[in-house]
Amino acid sequence: MSIQQQYRSRAKELLQDGSVKMVIGYGEGTTATRRRPIFITNPDDTDRLVLDAACKTNLAGYLLREGLLADQKSVAIFLSPSGVRTINILASESQLSSAQVVVLGFQIQGDTVKALEGTKASDFSPLIAKRKEKRKAQPSHEMTRKLEQMTPAERFAFWEGEFSRCIKCYACRAACPMCWCRRCVVDNNQPQWVNTSSHTLGNLEWNLVRAFHLAGRCVECGNCSEACPVNIPLHLLNRRMTEEVLTAFDHYPGADEHQEPVLASFRKDDPETFIL
Amino acid sequence: MSEPFEPKIVAFVCTYCTYAGADLAGTSRLKYPPNVRIVRLPCTGRISPMFILKAFQKGADGVLVSGCHPGDCHFDHGNYHARRRWTAFNALLHFTGVPEERVKFSWISAAEGIKFAELIDSITEEIRQAGPFEQYHKLIAETGSVASV
Amino acid sequence: MTKILYSDDLTACFSAWRKEGTKVLGPVQQAKTSGFGEVQDAKELDLDLVLTDRTLKELFFPRTEPMLSYSIGKQQIDTSEFLPSEHPCIIFGARPCDAAGMAIDDELFNWDYRDEYWFRRRDRSVIMTIACKESDDFCMCTSLGLAPDSAKGSDILLRPLTSGKGWQVEELTPKGSKALLPIASLLKEGTEEAAPTAEVPVLFDLEACTTWLANPENFESHFWKEISERCIGCGTCTYLCPTCHCFDIQDEGDTYEGIRRKNWDSCSFQLFTMHTSGHNPRNTQSARWRQRIMHKFNYFSDKFSVHSCTGCGRCTRECPVDMGVRETLQAISTLPK
Numbered sequence: 001m002s003i004q005q006q007y008r009s010r011a012k013e014l015l016q017d018g019s020v021k022m023v024i025g026y027g028e029g030t031t032a033t034r035r036r037p038i039f040i041t042n043p044d045d046t047d048r049l050v051l052d053a054a055c056k057t058n059l060a061g062y063l064l065r066e067g068l069l070a071d072q073k074s075v076a077i078f079l080s081p082s083g084v085r086t087i088n089i090l091a092s093e094s095q096l097s098s099a100q101v102v103v104l105g106f107q108i109q110g111d112t113v114k115a116l117e118g119t120k121a122s123d124f125s126p127l128i129a130k131r132k133e134k135r136k137a138q139p140s141h142e143m144t145r146k147l148e149q150m151t152p153a154e155r156f157a158f159w160e161g162e163f164s165r166c167i168k169c170y171a172c173r174a175a176c177p178m179c180w181c182r183r184c185v186v187d188n189n190q191p192q193w194v195n196t197s198s199h200t201l202g203n204l205e206w207n208l209v210r211a212f213h214l215a216g217r218c219v220e221c222g223n224c225s226e227a228c229p230v231n232i233p234l235h236l237l238n239r240r241m242t243e244e245v246l247t248a249f250d251h252y253p254g255a256d257e258h259q260e261p262v263l264a265s266f267r268k269d270d271p272e273t274f275i276l
Numbered sequence: 277m278s279e280p281f282e283p284k285i286v287a288f289v290c291t292y293c294t295y296a297g298a299d300l301a302g303t304s305r306l307k308y309p310p311n312v313r314i315v316r317l318p319c320t321g322r323i324s325p326m327f328i329l330k331a332f333q334k335g336a337d338g339v340l341v342s343g344c345h346p347g348d349c350h351f352d353h354g355n356y357h358a359r360r361r362w363t364a365f366n367a368l369l370h371f372t373g374v375p376e377e378r379v380k381f382s383w384i385s386a387a388e389g390i391k392f393a394e395l396i397d398s399i400t401e402e403i404r405q406a407g408p409f410e411q412y413h414k415l416i417a418e419t420g421s422v423a424s425v
Numbered sequence: 426m427t428k429i430l431y432s433d434d435l436t437a438c439f440s441a442w443r444k445e446g447t448k449v450l451g452p453v454q455q456a457k458t459s460g461f462g463e464v465q466d467a468k469e470l471d472l473d474l475v476l477t478d479r480t481l482k483e484l485f486f487p488r489t490e491p492m493l494s495y496s497i498g499k500q501q502i503d504t505s506e507f508l509p510s511e512h513p514c515i516i517f518g519a520r521p522c523d524a525a526g527m528a529i530d531d532e533l534f535n536w537d538y539r540d541e542y543w544f545r546r547r548d549r550s551v552i553m554t555i556a557c558k559e560s561d562d563f564c565m566c567t568s569l570g571l572a573p574d575s576a577k578g579s580d581i582l583l584r585p586l587t588s589g590k591g592w593q594v595e596e597l598t599p600k601g602s603k604a605l606l607p608i609a610s611l612l613k614e615g616t617e618e619a620a621p622t623a624e625v626p627v628l629f630d631l632e633a634c635t636t637w638l639a640n641p642e643n644f645e646s647h648f649w650k651e652i653s654e655r656c657i658g659c660g661t662c663t664y665l666c667p668t669c670h671c672f673d674i675q676d677e678g679d680t681y682e683g684i685r686r687k688n689w690d691s692c693s694f695q696l697f698t699m700h701t702s703g704h705n706p707r708n709t710q711s712a713r714w715r716q717r718i719m720h721k722f723n724y725f726s727d728k729f730s731v732h733s734c735t736g737c738g739r740c741t742r743e744c745p746v747d748m749g750v751r752e753t754l755q756a757i758s759t760l761p762k
Contacts, residue, residue, distance in 0.1 A: 029747040031562045036747035037655040057746070061657070147371065156373025156411045165458060167479075167488050169691070171659035175745050185326070187696055193326035195333070195677055197489040197686050201415035205329050208368060212325055215364040227745035229478065229661045231457040237371070244367040249360065263364065266356035268346065274366055275359070276382035276395060419677070420491060420684055422507050 003115050004051040007078070007104055014076050015043040020102050024062050024077040026055040037062065051078065053111045058221035060086035061177030069100050076102035082221040085128060085254025086177045087121040089217055089261075095180055098122070098257050125256045132252035140243060144236055160200060163207055165230040168198035172210060172234055175227035178217045185209065211237035216245040216262030219254050283403040285312045285338040286331040287396075288323045290355075293344035293385045300389030308393040309400040312340070319343065321354030325365040328379065332412050338378045338403040340395075345383040355383075377402045378409060429615040430583065430608075431591035435467035438608045439517075445607045448514035450484065452477045461516065472518050475561045476737060480667040481523035482530065484516065485546040488664070488689045492542075492674070496682040509545045515604055517553045521575040521582075522566050522737040524554045526667025528578035532729040533670050542687065551604040554579035555592065560623035563738030565751055568629050571735055573622040580604065584619035593619050628751060629758040631722075631732075637757050638723045644715075648760065652753050653714035655746045660691030662740035662749065663717070668733040671697075692716050718753055 001009075011023040027038035027048050035054045039062075040046055060083045062068075063075060079087065084103060091098040098121045105116030105124060118124050140148070147155050173179045186194055186206055194209060195202030211234075218238040225235045245251040248271055251262040289295045295316045301308060317323055320343030331339050341362065349355040362381050369379055380399050384392050430438070439449045443465075451470045453462040460479035464470055491507040531547065534540035556574035557564075566572060576582050580601030583592035594612060596602045605612065637643055663669040673690035676683055690697060693714075698707045707713050725733040734750055741749025 030741055030749070030752065034747050039654050062655070144371075150373075152370075152373045152375040153411065154373070155371070159372045160411070160415070161456060165456065167664050167689070169660035169664045170694075171657075171661045171745055174657040174659035192677075193324075193330055195419070196675055197419070197677060197688050199415075199419045199489050201333065201419055202489075204372070204415065205333065208329060208372065209326070212365055212368055215368070223745070227657075227659060227661070229458075229665055229743045237368070240371045241364060241368060244364055248363050263360055264357070266353065266360050268356065270356070270359055271363070272346075272359055274381060275362070276380060420494060422490060422509055 003106070003113050004049070006115065007051050007106070008046045008049050010104065011040065011049055011076060012043045012046040014102060015040070015046065019074060020076040021071075021073040022068075022075045023049070023104075024059050024075060025049045025104070026051060026057075026059075026078060049078075051106060051113055053108050053113055055106075055113070056108070056222065056226070058083045058086060058177055058219075058223050060090065061175075061180075061223075063087075063096055063101065064090070064177070064180050069096055072100065074100045074102050076104055078104045078106060080107055080221075081105070081116070081124065081127060081131060082219040082254075084121050084124045085219040086221065088128075088254040088257045088259065089178065089219070090180070091121070091257035092259055092261060093180075121257060128252075128255055132246075132255060135242075135252060136246060141236060141239055143233065144240060147236070159204065159207075162232050163203040164200045166198055166203035166207065166232060167230060168196075168203065168206065169229060171227040171229060172224040175223040176214070177221075177223070178214055178219075179210075185213070207232070207234070207237065210234075211241055214238055215241040216249075216251050217253050218242055281404060281407060283311050283337040283400060283408070284335060285340060285396075285400060285403065286336045287312050287314045287340040287342065288327050288331075289314055289316060289341075289384075290320045290323075290343035290350075291316050291318055292350040293348060294342040294382075294392065296386035297384040297388045297392040300386065301393045302389075304389050306389055306393040308396040311400045312396050319349065319351050319354035320358035321349075321351065323358060325361065328365070328369075332374075332409070333416065335413065335416060337406075337409045338380070338399060340380045340382065340399060342382040342384050342395075345385055348385060373411075375406065377406050426614045426616060428594040428612045429586070429591055429617060430594050430612055432467065433590070434608075434611045435470075435517075438611055439465065439467065441607045441611065442515055442604075446513065447604075447607075448512060449517060450514055451517040452519075461519075464517075470518060472555065475557070475559055475564070476520050476522070476739070478665070478739075478743070480665060480737070480739065481516070481519050481527060481552075482667050482670075484550065485527065485543055486530070486670065486672075486689075490542065490687050492685045492687055494682070494684045495678075497680065509542060511545055511549050513549050513551075515551045515553060519552050519554045519579070520557060520737070521554050521573060521577070521579070522564075522571060522735040523667050524552050524578035525571055525575055525735040526578065526737070527552065529668050529729075529731055529733055529735065530670050532731065533725075533733075536728070551580045551600055552578065553581040553583060553601075553604075555583045556585065556619075557623045557625075558585050558620050560625045561738075561742075563742040563749075563751070564623070564625045564736065565628050565738050566736035567625045567627050568631060568751075568754070569732060569734055569736035570631065573625055584622075586617050587620045588617065589620075591617075593617075629754045631754070631758075633758045634754045635722055635726065635732075637760055638719060644719075648756070649715045650709075650711040652756055653711045653748065656693070656710045656714050656748055657746055658693050658695060658710050658713065659745065660689075660693050661743050661745065663691040663693055664689055665739040665743050667735060667737055667739075668721070692720070714748075714753075718750070721750070722754075 014020045023040040026035040029036045107114045194205035459477040495504045534543040580598045582595040671690045699705045721733040741751045
């Protein structure tokens with residue numbers, strides 16, 4: 001039985017026996033290579049579910065839809081390991097209760113999809129712990145290394161060029177499951193800390209704020225970069241932040257749901273080489 | 277002849293330590309450059325990175341953020357939280373090309389009037405050498421111009 | 426016999442126009458995304474694109490522009506107004522759907538008052554459109570009553586030659602004819618045939634859709650929630666739409682000085698309709714998606730007798746969750762009226 005078939009039957013069983021009220025998964029898209037998020041509540045509709053290497057979007061953000069989890073009922077959702085880490089972070093930030101989330105775990109490896117054992121987010125903690133070690137050993141992105149070798153003025157010019165294209169559609173924010181604030185700080189106008197206009201200055205400010213607010217929270221799922229209609233390499237900023245919290249504080253976002261948020265906790269012996 | 281360049285520096289300081297340190301520098305009649313505008317806050321834990329961005333948006337050439345030494349926070353651990361935040365934000369600024377000399381972080385206690393005066397002296401000189409933050413000022417200037425096409 | 430412009434003469438045309446003091450813009454690749462930019466040489470153009478990522482509207486309605494600045498001194502208050510330049514320009518290589526969009530937007534910007542920011546830029550520009558030889562999976566101009574060689578909104582229409590070496594030139598407006606004067610010697614008379622235009626399938630019955638939308642009973646239909654359940658509320662579809670035109674006026678600055686700006690805004694955003702009181706009349710994403718569709722195919726059409734959509738397909742092409750006008754109208758056209 002193919003993994004897709006296997007997950008369809010599992011989704012069907014979950015809906016039939018009433019253990020979940022909805023399955024959030026992937027369905028066919030406008031073209032043969034596109035996938036789109038779908039929401040299944042009828043067991044007979046589970047045949048619409050698709051699972052293949054094109055299922056890249058992190059769906060976890062949909063769990064925060066207003067009222068969805070308010071009735072204490074469970075929802076099943078297709079999640080890759082970064083999706084499971086998202087659930088852990090959202091739980092640690094009190095945005096949802098992981099007990100209400102039934103994980104249909106999978107992992108994309110090249111062109112194939114592998115099933116992952118487990119149903120609760122915590123079942124994946126050993127797997128995530130392994131990924132932490134892998135992430136530590138992973139070299140920085142090639143472009144990041146290039147940037148680090150530039151002079152500050154050259155780096156500034158690079159980002160100025162990238163940010164000059166930003167149209168402030170805020171798709172990066174909307175696509176990010178971590179951007180759950182009811183009112184984003186840049187939409188506050190008393191005080192208005194950063195410019196809301198999409199001139200390069202306002203774009204630089206917005207992108208710095210976004211990257212900073214995701215420091216130690218980003219699971220590198222890639223939703224933001226995928227969503228950006230003008231292809232700004234947002235992932236470079238996020239990855240740089242991930243590397244910073246990993247080396248400075250040994251923090252790997254979303255390790256488990258009891259993990260303390262990195263910027264809301266501290267150790268007395270945290271490094272401080274740059275402080276005069 | 278044009279005036280020699282005098283940098284504008286904004287210092288965000290906590291009221292219990294660095295502000296008191298600045299006060300001590302004053303009452304001790306220590307001399308330090310008048311380039312620094314001090315913004316006093318209750319604790320370094322209250323200093324959001326947004327403040328730093330705002331200072332640059334308003335044309336600052338440099339920013340100093342300073343508070344109590346670790347262990348000395350009036351609120352026990354505000355500066356420990358601040359330290360983590362600065363670590364991430366400092367890395368981000370560095371990565372996006374804001375030169376190191378333009379954003380400084382320090383611990384200055386109420387007893388360190390001399391350290392305060394000397395630090396202001398050295399960062400002012402460093403930024404004076406580096407010149408105005410032209411790259412940022414260019415972005416500010418662009419907000420007041422109509423796109424050519 | 427028709428007038429023919431050969432690709433080899435294009436750079437010479439650009440120089441001739443520039444000599445007259447006219448800027449030349451066209452579809453270009455700009456760091457991993459395509460849009461319209463100023464060009465000196467024909468080599469800079471990317472004419473193989475089915476459609477640029479960003480639309481033509483940015484040239485007339487930039488995503489942000491200053492309107493006025495103010496500064497308050499001890500004795501006086503100074504204000505100054507910004508207006509776009511009237512520097513003439515030629516836009517070479519627009520697509521028919523984008524050009525048609527500009528004509529639709531003209532209606533809106535000249536409705537309750539004449540928007541100087543829009544029309545100054547419109548009046549100074551000549552749009553030279555190239556008919557489409559190719560389309561992609563998202564193109565749907567034919568479903569909207571347009572075609573890959575629609576002339577709407579263009580000053581000059583160019584039809585690609587079968588040989589691929591140039592275009593037949595069709596003058597559509599006096600402004601267009603005038604723009605051809607400096608390059609008259611570069612246009613050749615010829616009989617070479619134009620290549621067939623792209624075959625764009627009709628995807629839905631527009632008539633059936635508008636009838637359904639016009640029925641007040643359908644306003645509260647469950648359909649809206651179902652079709653937009655996955656919408657994440659980003660503004661990509663509106664910002665990349667040639668006919669979406671909403672904007673917001675923002676004051677950037679403080680008590681003493683600042684700039685008033687006109688910025689793009691989007692009905693997809695929750696804040697778009699948020700009242701100061703906290704009440705939001707369009708409080709769900711489905712209500713916001715319904716607004717977008719209703720505005721394009723009902724309210725706008727009622728007012729201006731034209732739909733505010735040209736079928737460029739960018740909304741679907743660029744949507745992070747694979748939604749768009751296409752899916753919605755396809756679904757509506759199968760619903761009982």
